[in-house]
Amino acid sequence: MGTPDFAVPSLKKIIEKHSVKAVFTQPDRPKGRGKKLAMSPVKEVAIEHNIPVFQPEKLKNELDTIKMLQEMKPDFIIVVAFGQILPEDVLKAPRYACINLHASLLPRYRGAAPINWAIINGEKKAGVTTMLMEKGLDTGDMLQKFQTDVSEDMTFEELHDILKEEGAELLLKTMEDYAAGKITPIKQNDAESNYAPLLKKDTGKINWNDSADKIHNLVRGLYPAPSAYTNYNDSVMKIHSTKIVDMSTNKEPGLIEEVNNDGILVSTGKGKLLITAVQFPGKKLMSVKDYIKGNNIEKGIFLR
Template sequence: MGSPKFSLETLDILNKNENINLSLVVSGKDKKRNRNKFRPTVVKQYAIDNNIEVLTPDSVNTDEFLSILREKNIDFIVVVAFGQLIKENLLKAYENKIINLHPSSLPKYRGPSPVQYTLLNGDKKTHASAMLIEKGMDSGDILSQKEIEINEDDDFTSLSEKLSNLGGQTILESILNYEDLMEKRVKQDDNKATFTKKITKEMGKIDFNQTKEEIINKIRAFVEFPKAYFSYKDQNVKILKASPVEIENPKISFVYKANKNDKIIIGCKNGGIRIEKIQFPGKKAMDTKSFLLGNDFEEGIYLD
């Protein structure tokens, strides 16, 4: 069960393993995408391309859906970024047999946005966690956790790709070594749990009263959505990449530089940030040097 790109790696790893019989894919409904045409999720498209039966039910919590699983003699259900809440009917029928991939160091960062929060908080490492689904929010026992280092230049896109690949391996291991891992499973410590929220557009607004590290972490976390932004002459300008700059006694939100050599440097709480990749409304994202070859950005002003 899965829908977005993040689910694909696990699906591909399971499908290509000779010890796994992947007999059913469950995904979200077709949606209007490019040019207002209805298109399947990438997971559904993979299933079609690989001749795997695929369903897109309104709900997986019906007796009708459960009977389909029983007819197919399904042993395990794997869930990766599926989007539907799995309820008691299915939980009882497949007790301890529904395995979820959660890209965080559980019990840290339960909820819908673990990768973004990992980057927002400047963590140096994280995990791909294979856990049993139960009634609680990402609170089930952990079968396997694999650690990954986070590089300074990692953003949401690159870290998601790494966790997607590592997560697929973690899920595969959890199924092939299920009995052993079930005996050794680790109960989560709810007292150490932290929770994430759904990411909203408003969260992307940059506050230059923050440190350069906090601002750059926001840019890294929100590089796909909603993209970190600031206001410049009544336009919301998005930043897709930035680097830290040392400035003594910095002026908050002051534009120190705006030229093709220095790029755009803006002051913040403990120094400044150099904008490496920028996007103006209605324009394509581009590296700042190229942008400044054909566009002006005013130096020596305070941003709105």
């Protein structure tokens, strides 16, 4: 059971080693400018391998589908970013367990956007956790973990791509070790938990009163999408890449201090930030060096 690109390596690894009887994924959704219905990345892989695909709008409401799933008598139900809460009848269906791969070091960052929020909050470590599923949201007993360092310039995209591959390996190992009785599940300490909510459009709105490092973390945590943004005059300027230049400034936050081939130097609540890649409405993502060849960014303007 899974939907986005993050779940694809896990499905492929399980197909290599085991017999997959069914794939559950979210219904096809409108995508792109033409709003044509598009299948999920997980569905594409399932079709390539001739695996039956089920796309319940809400699995808990589809009693015939749940009954069919129970009759399959699976050894495991594996869940990776499926996007639905599983009803109790489904949780009890497999011979061994329902196992979820979650993209955080639980109990930290339960919820929908753990990788984004780990970077936005400036975490130095991140990872994935396999866990037993229960009725709560990412609250089940932990099985195994993979941990990696997060560098100060690592983006969501880079960390996502590391964790989806390492997560697939961990999931396969967890299945084998659990079936062999080699894992003792560990309860999560709720007191250590926090929540990684869905990203909203205003999550990316930059507050220039924040410090340079906090804004830098926001930019890299939302790259490539939905992206951090600010207003330059009357235009929305998406900011895709930044560097922390130094931690001293006596200028008002949001002031463009310099514009050159290196980027746009902006004062913040603490320190200066160099914007190195931008995107304006109707235009492609461009380095500042390329953008200012044919467009003007004025020194002395305030970003809002």
